Every structure is written in C-alpha cells, then in structure tokens.
Amino acid sequence: MALINPKKREVQVKIVYYGPGRGGKTTNLEFINEKFRSRIKSEMVTVKTYNDRTLFFDFLPFDIGMIKGYTIKVQFYTVPGQVKYNATRKLVLRGVDGIVFVADSMTLRQEMNIRSLENLAENLVSFNKNIETIPLVMQYNKRDLEKEGIPVLPVEIMEKDLNAGLKAPYYTASAVSGDNVAVTMKRIISMTVMSIREKLELGGSE
Amino acid sequence: MDFPFDFSKKQLESIEDVLNEELIELGVQSVVLIDLAGNVIVNLDNGRCQHDVYSLAALAAANFGAVSAMANIIGEEEFSLLFHKGESDSIHFSKVGTDLLLLTIFGKDVSLGFLRLKANEANDRIRDLL
Ligand SMILES: Nc1nc2c(ncn2[C@@H]2O[C@H](COP(=O)(O)OP(=O)(O)OP(=O)(O)O)[C@@H](O)[C@H]2O)c(=O)[nH]1
Ligand SMILES: [Mg+2]
Numbered sequence: 001m002a003l004i005n006p007k008k009r010e011v012q013v014k015i016v017y018y019g020p021g022r023g024g025k026t027t028n029l030e031f032i033n034e035k036f037r038s039r040i041k042s043e044m045v046t047v048k049t050y051n052d053r054t055l056f057f058d059f060l061p062f063d064i065g066m067i068k069g070y071t072i073k074v075q076f077y078t079v080p081g082q083v084k085y086n087a088t089r090k091l092v093l094r095g096v097d098g099i100v101f102v103a104d105s106m107t108l109r110q111e112m113n114i115r116s117l118e119n120l121a122e123n124l125v126s127f128n129k130n131i132e133t134i135p136l137v138m139q140y141n142k143r144d145l146e147k148e149g150i151p152v153l154p155v156e157i158m159e160k161d162l163n164a165g166l167k168a169p170y171y172t173a174s175a176v177s178g179d180n181v182a183v184t185m186k187r188i189i190s191m192t193v194m195s196i197r198e199k200l201e202l203g204g205s206e
Numbered sequence: 207m208d209f210p211f212d213f214s215k216k217q218l219e220s221i222e223d224v225l226n227e228e229l230i231e232l233g234v235q236s237v238v239l240i241d242l243a244g245n246v247i248v249n250l251d252n253g254r255c256q257h258d259v260y261s262l263a264a265l266a267a268a269n270f271g272a273v274s275a276m277a278n279i280i281g282e283e284e285f286s287l288l289f290h291k292g293e294s295d296s297i298h299f300s301k302v303g304t305d306l307l308l309l310t311i312f313g314k315d316v317s318l319g320f321l322r323l324k325a326n327e328a329n330d331r332i333r334d335l336l
Contacts, residue, residue: 003245059264091271095243
C-alpha cells in the first residue's frame with residue numbers, strides 16, 4: 001500500500017518486477033537506471049550472487065514529479081526469480097502497489113512462466129491481495145531472440161497461457177536492447193498512480 | 207498482513223519530536239522510522255550526514271524480514287538485539303509495535319547501552335502515538 005506522508009506531501013509507491021528466473025527483470029531495471037539517470041538520485045541497489053542472479057532484490061528509486069500536489073516517489077524492486085527463493089520473494093512483495101510480470105518468450109521457458117505467475121497469485125493472497133485487481137502489466141521479454149533463430153513462443157500462446165483470464169495490458173519487449181522497457185514502465189506507473197488517486201484526493205488521513 | 211498505515215501530519219510531527227528528544231539530542235547521526243515494506247515514514251539527522259535513506263530503508267526492511275524468518279526457523283519469536291557495528295559508525299534496529307522499524311545510525315561517541323535505553327523509550331512513546 002502506497003505510503004502517504006501528508007507532512008512532506010510525498011507518496012512512496014512500490015512497483016515490483018516479478019517473473020521466472022533469468023527472465024530479464026534485473027535487465028529491465030538496469031536499462032531504466034541508465035536511460036533515466038537524471039531522475040534517479042541514488043545508485044541502484046542490488047543484492048545478488050557471484051554469478052549475477054538476484055539473491056534478494058534490486059532496488060531503484062525513481063522520481064516522477066508532482067501529482068495533485070504530492071511528490072511521487074516510485075520505488076522499483078525486482079524479486080529473485082529462482083524457485084528456491086520464495087521466502088525472500090515474499091518479503092519483497094510486502095506492501096506492493098503495482099506489478100510488472102516479466103515473462104521469458106523462449107519456448108523452453110513456457111512452463112516456468114506459468115509456474116511463476118501461479119506463485120505470484122499465491123503470494124499475493126498471503127498479503128490479502130488479488131492478482132485480478134492489483135495494477136498489473138505483462139511483458140513478453142526476449143523477443144529479439146527470434147532473429148537469432150532461437151525458438152520463441154508466439155504472442156498468442158503467451159497471452160493464452162498467462163493473460164487469458166487477467167486481461168492485463170501486455171507488451172513484447174527486449175530488455176537487453178531496451179525495446180519497450182520504458183513503455184512497460186510508464187504503463188505500470190500510470191496504472192498504479194491511478195489506483196491510489198482516490199486516496200490522494202482525500203489528502204491522506206488528517 | 208499488509209500495511210494499512212496512514213499517518214496524519216500531527217502524528218508525524220509528534221513522532222519527530224520524540225525522535226529529536228530521545229535520540230538526536232543524545233548525539234546520534236540519524237534516525238529513520240520505516241515500515242516493513244521499506245517505506246520511509248520519518249527521517250531526521252544531525253545535519254552533518256547525508257545517507258541515502260530510501261536505499262537504507264529498502265535494505266533494512268529486507269534484512270529485518272530475513273532475520274525474523276531465521277528466528278522462526280530456530281523456534282524464536284524474534285531476536286531482541288539487532289545491531290551492526292562498524293569501524294566508526296554503527297546501525298541499531300528496533301521494532302516499533304508490530305509493523306515498524308526504527309533505525310539509528312551512530313558513531314563511537316555514543317554508547318550502545320545508552321542508545322538501547324533511549325531507543326526503548328522512544329519506542330514506547332511512538333507506540334502511544336500510533
Ligand atoms: N537476448 C536477450 N537476453 C536477455 C533479455 N533480457 C535479459 N536477457 C539476458 O538474460 C539473462 C538474465 O537476465 P536478468 O535480468 O538477470 O534476469 P532476472 O529475471 O533478473 O533473473 P533472476 O535474478 O534470477 O530472477 C541475462 O544474461 C540477460 O542479459 C532480452 O530481452 N533478450
Ligand atoms: Mg534478477
């Protein structure tokens with residue numbers, strides 16, 4: 001839940017990049033960190049293993065300016081995608097306001113995407129949240145692999161596997177080249193900010 | 207459990223007063239009150255340090271969560287003293303109520319015993335304000 005500070009007139013919004021291991025969550029944040037350097041006041045924080053897998057999370061604060069007289073501070077996080085890290089994944093999800101689900105388009109990863117989405121739904125339930133109602137954007141990542149002759153799932157199949165019931169907005173993307181990374185990010189920010197707008201109009205609690 | 211926390215301006219001001227009186231005046235460098243989602247609720251400092259409190263909050267919340275989970279695995283409710291000692295500066299963590307965490311960053315000139323005492327007093331007073 002977004003934290004509203006009526007004294008500083010500041011809102012902290014938590015957006016989490018979720019998805020299977022090696023899907024490209026960290027790469028999304030790395031791209032944002034480079035591309036939007038001027039909006040980021042501090043270093044990206046990463047807690048990773050020696051071989052670059054996320055061990056706990058990545059953290060990137062991002063200023064988007066003022067809305068309704070409040071400074072909005074977006075805090076991006078990634079979870080560790082590896083199945084064995086569910087305990088830490090849950091800790092990162094605590095207080096989440098919006099989610100980008102980064103699915104891996106490689107045909108080989110079809111089953112892992114589905115499992116990871118199921119795991120997200122379960123973990124949200126443990127925080128009394130619902131995957132059907134929380135702001136959510138789907139990103140079908142690694143589309144660039146198709147050009148290299150690596151088998152990639154057709155978008156229709158990914159939609160059917162992951163998004164048939166949820167009907168979340170989706171984007172095909174390539175996090176390494178940055179293709180649609182910013183678009184995905186802007187969409188989740190706008191959906192998340194919309195969802196807390198009502199609360200902002202009430203001016204927090206007085 | 208999630209965090210249905212909202213603070214009024216008045217509450218935030220009262221919390222700042224408590225932290226000033228109990229901890230900043232004791233000579234600590236900075237105090238940060240956060241929730242377990244990693245949000246910063248109040249941060250104050252002595253005017254002579256520039257820590258990145260948002261990153262600190264994200265890491266502290268995660269660290270606290272991990273340590274609590276370890277406590278549970280060995281059958282403890284929680285570990286009462288959480289403290290990281292550095293060459294010149296140290297960090298002390300204490301839980302406030304069930305969902306908040308108070309971080310205090312202090313130098314060698316402040317004794318840990320005294321700090322714990324003051325942090326406890328601040329905790330009691332903040333709990334009354336929630
Ligand atoms: N070809 C291609 N490779 C990508 C893309 N996105 C990420 N990768 C690569 O995939 C690997 C894993 O990317 P990460 O961003 O570390 O994946 P992650 O989702 O953070 O993985 P975990 O931290 O284990 O959950 C890296 O070698 C990336 O360079 C993409 O769009 N296309
Ligand atoms: Mg990662």
